Amino acid sequence: MQPIFRVVPNGVEILLYADDILLIVRDRKMEALHRKLQAAVKAADNPNARRSPSRNITIDRVVVPYTNRLRTLGVTLDRTLNFKAHCKMVKEACASRLRVMKAIGAYLPRGKRELTGNTLPTVEQLPRRSNRVWHAPKPSIVWDVKKAVRAGDPPEKVRPIIQNILSSRFHQSSVLYTDGSKCENTVGAGLYRKGLGRMRSLPQHCSVFSAEAFAIRMALTVPNIKDLVILTDSASCLLAIETSKSKHPWIQEIENISRGRSVRFCWIPGHAGIQGNNEADRLANEARSQAVVDIPIPAEDALRAVRSSIRQHWDEQWFASRDPKLREVKFDTYRWKDRDNGADQRVLTRLRIGHTRLTHDFLLNKTPPPRCDCCGVIVDVRHVILRCRKYDDARRMHDTNSTSLGAALGNDADSEKKLLNFRKEANLYKQL
Numbered sequence: 001m002q003p004i005f006r007v008v009p010n011g012v013e014i015l016l017y018a019d020d021i022l023l024i025v026r027d028r029k030m031e032a033l034h035r036k037l038q039a040a041v042k043a044a045d046n047p048n049a050r051r052s053p054s055r056n057i058t059i060d061r062v063v064v065p066y067t068n069r070l071r072t073l074g075v076t077l078d079r080t081l082n083f084k085a086h087c088k089m090v091k092e093a094c095a096s097r098l099r100v101m102k103a104i105g106a107y108l109p110r111g112k113r114e115l116t117g118n119t120l121p122t123v124e125q126l127p128r129r130s131n132r133v134w135h136a137p138k139p140s141i142v143w144d145v146k147k148a149v150r151a152g153d154p155p156e157k158v159r160p161i162i163q164n165i166l167s168s169r170f171h172q173s174s175v176l177y178t179d180g181s182k183c184e185n186t187v188g189a190g191l192y193r194k195g196l197g198r199m200r201s202l203p204q205h206c207s208v209f210s211a212e213a214f215a216i217r218m219a220l221t222v223p224n225i226k227d228l229v230i231l232t233d234s235a236s237c238l239l240a241i242e243t244s245k246s247k248h249p250w251i252q253e254i255e256n257i258s259r260g261r262s263v264r265f266c267w268i269p270g271h272a273g274i275q276g277n278n279e280a281d282r283l284a285n286e287a288r289s290q291a292v293v294d295i296p297i298p299a300e301d302a303l304r305a306v307r308s309s310i311r312q313h314w315d316e317q318w319f320a321s322r323d324p325k326l327r328e329v330k331f332d333t334y335r336w337k338d339r340d341n342g343a344d345q346r347v348l349t350r351l352r353i354g355h356t357r358l359t360h361d362f363l364l365n366k367t368p369p370p371r372c373d374c375c376g377v378i379v380d381v382r383h384v385i386l387r388c389r390k391y392d393d394a395r396r397m398h399d400t401n402s403t404s405l406g407a408a409l410g411n412d413a414d415s416e417k418k419l420l421n422f423r424k425e426a427n428l429y430k431q432l
């Protein structure tokens, strides 16, 4: 039954045809008629009443879920069935890549593998671009320790839990401990098993996540092990292996190698006094002082390296050549958050760059620079915001008693609110 039949008051007849609704009311008195009809229209106008009843579509008794957006053969369609959603998705996907390419293109001479003085790393190929095929067996991840141990639990509590799981569930398996480590510009991966220790020093741009993944990959390539258990303290790596959606090449390799083999992955807490984990940690740290193995690195690490290199270059430019006046207000090159209100944002921007109607109108009017009628000095933004005696009360009232322009014109929501209130209080609404 359509929901509208339930909400319309008693005594009102209703006829529906497609999207047309006819309400019929009978009464002897005009006033009552009016009242009934008004109530019926109000009830029928409720959006819940007009919605079609939900009815599930099933194929082979499996319910097909409702969705507002669908991606098929690389094309995104939404319920309006036009290409707007698709164009928006493509635009978003391209925008960040284009920005990086633009930035590289501006500084990178053709054929040179160098960016602003840093050599670019070689990028590892991606074995698979999309999610894992749905019928592939799921990797076996053991989260038992995670359920039993809380962050910050003392080693005395953690050790017996690990011992218990080792002797009950993994007593017939070969247990390997892995760990990754990163400090400044050195990255290492370590692998420990009784009587076996391996370590690798990885390229400096690798992340901790990559180091942990590399260590797990190393463990999978140890020969002559039939039943393998890998113990790691990297929950993020295990989650990536479990969900099988990772675009990290080493995670995908771990998935490929472990498929069809008897491999289990188990999370253990790091730095909890577990001997094997301590050894793996020691090896990973030791690896950092060794010669780096020149291997291709995951694209996400390379991209991060490129981004940080561009940022560094930009910072150098900003601090070397730009107008120090602007640096008084903004100390870095990170993007500031804009306000939702365009008019407020305009005022803030004018104040930050120091160009307002009050201080620069004279250029258009071809008159001498304005002088403050109270203090007698030439008016600029610093004078208005920090010094002018005329606005002392407004400043006190809205607590904008900063001593520096940087503090008064900062990007934090609190300073901005105070500044906008001060402008209102000082009656500078149209002059800034």
Ligand SMILES: [Zn+2]
Residues within 6 Å of the ligand: 372, 373, 374, 375, 376, 383, 387, 388, 389, 390
């Ligand atoms: Zn003044």
